[in-house]
Amino acid sequence: MNDTSPAGGAAPLDVAIAHKDHHRADGRPLRALEDLRLALPFGQAGAVVGPSGCGKTTLLRLIAGLDREYTGHIHLPAHGRLGMVFQEPRLLPWRSVADNIRIAAPEATEEEIAALLAQLSLAEHATHFPGELSLGLARRVSLARALAAKPDLLLLDEPLVSLDAALARDLRDRIATLIDEKRITTLIVTxxxxxxxxxxxxxxxLSPRPAHVVETLDIATPRSKLTQDVAQTLEAQARAALAAARQ
Structure with missing residues (x-):
């Protein structure tokens, strides 16, 4: 059995997956997640990191309610309104940039949509169609679409994958700024x-499959004040924990 529900108010994201199985072609179960627990305070940003194929995207799909076949519970913050950015932008190719946002967020005002387009430097592309956009621009539109819905929880699945270093750094900085400004509870898979x-x-x-949380690192330094030395120390600590989990 499972329970996916909004927790209400300024509640944290609370996830406890006893187990989640996939099924092989021959029908045998393949355990993807087991005894996985995580909690993310309201308004904070969390990142899920683990080896390739360990179940990161599976976890995100469970939280998003796209897959309800698991045992455990997932309690979403506030009213449970979700915004999700997939690995692929998934824009409607026959709709303009602005219309892709309007369709996903029908309650958003034109002023709110215009503000989001401006924040993400998309105003000049509002009437363009997805086929006219680079991958970096399409990713920004996907982010604007998710934010326009005014989510209680923002889910980002590998938002920078396949971008070159300069584009990835630019989008990362834009995401960081929006997280700080909007204080939306955010979970990023990377x-x-x-x-x-x-x-x-x-x-x-996360450990290798079946995935569970092997260590949780809290970053006390604000994003805007994170130094290279602090980042390198955190990365070394994380790499050590991931290496230990593989042994």
Whole structure:
């Protein structure tokens, strides 16, 4: 059995997965997650980091309610309104940038949409169609679409994957600024420790499959004041914990 529900108020994201199984082609179960627990305080940003194939995206899909076949509970913050940015932008190709946002957030005003487009430097692309956009621009539109819904919980699945270093750094900085400004509870899935350290207040390190949290790192230094020395220390600590989990 499972329970996915909003917790109400300024409650944390609370996840406790006893087990989650996939099924092989021959019907045998494949355990993806087991005894996985994480809690993220209201208004904070968390990052989930673990080895490739350990179940990071599976976890995000469970939290988003896209997969309800698991045993455990997931309590969402506030009213449980979700915004999600997938690895692929998933924009409607026959709709303009502005219309993609309007469709996802019908309650958003034109002023709110215009403000989001301006924040993400998309105003000049409002009437463009997805096929006219680079991957970096499409990712920004996907982020604007998720934010327009005024989510209680923002889920980001590998938001910087496949971008070159300069574009990834630019989008990472924009995400960090929006997290600080909007104070939305945010959970980011990434394979990149430096990305996690730059964006998160709390990092959840996962074991190989079946995944569970092997260590939780709290980052006390505000994002805007994070020095290279502090980031390197945190990365070394995280790498050590991940290496130990593989043994």
């Amino acid at each position: 394979h990149d420790l430096s990305e996690a350290i730059a964006l998160a207040d709390r990092i959840f390190l």
